[in-house]
Amino acid sequence: MNLDWEFIVESLPLYGEAMWLTLKIAFWAILFSLIVGLLCSIVLYYKVKGISGIIVAYIELSRNTPLLVQLYFLYYGFTKIGLHMSEMTCAIIGMTFLGGGYMAEAFRGGIEAVSKTQTESGLSLGLSKVQLARYVILPQAFAISVPSLGANAIFLLKETSIVGAIALLDIMNVAKDLIGMYYKTAESLILLVLAYLVLLLPLSMLLTWVERKVRYAEFGD
Secondary structure: OOOOHHHHHHHHHHHHHHHHHHHHHHHHHHHHHHHHHHHHHHHHHOOOOOOHHHHHHHHHHHHOOOHHHHHHHHHHHHHHOOOOOOHHHHHHHHHHHHHHHHHHHHHHHHHHHOOHHHHHHHHHOOOOHHHHHHHHHHHHHHHHHHHHHHHHHHHHHHHHHHHHHHOOOOHHHHHHHHHHHHOOHHHHHHHHHHHHHHHHHHHHHHHHHHHHHHHHHHHOO
16 A cells, blocks of 8 residues: 555644644543532432432433534534534533533442442441541542543543534544545545544553552552
């Protein structure tokens, strides 16, 4: 296969800008998803009346509708009722809406895995519900949830390939544009794969390291 190396070199700045955009979207989406997921899981754990049902409905809605539909709803649907948001804002909100549901389930699994005897021991020591959550439940739940949270983070980073649907020039959109304009399919796809590897491999290695550290702190092996 003969590659046009000059085209590859000239395209690198475009991919670099798209990778920076992808990183920004993924960073904020993962951060906000963790916050949303943690809050939702705490509400579900304590079975807060009037809110738990709404949280369950949100989780089901977020996980059972495609991200593309959610982005269209935010970008085009909200415009119809006079609420205008930038493409970047729509992408972050849409991905947070999706990721929050997955993170909530990951946290919930971790919280439910904490032994009941430890909860009862904390209560017998006179800890309040807030102290029990802060010092007993959440640290252990986080350690148990790390693999699932990491998988969700990688999933969200890969899902940024959808944001091109609302006119954001992400990596996927750059590759599609270059293929459409110059018909350099092989070169554009090779750069696309390398760009995702550059983004995903360090994140995957970081999460593996965090998982190992957390596991060592908890189990000592």
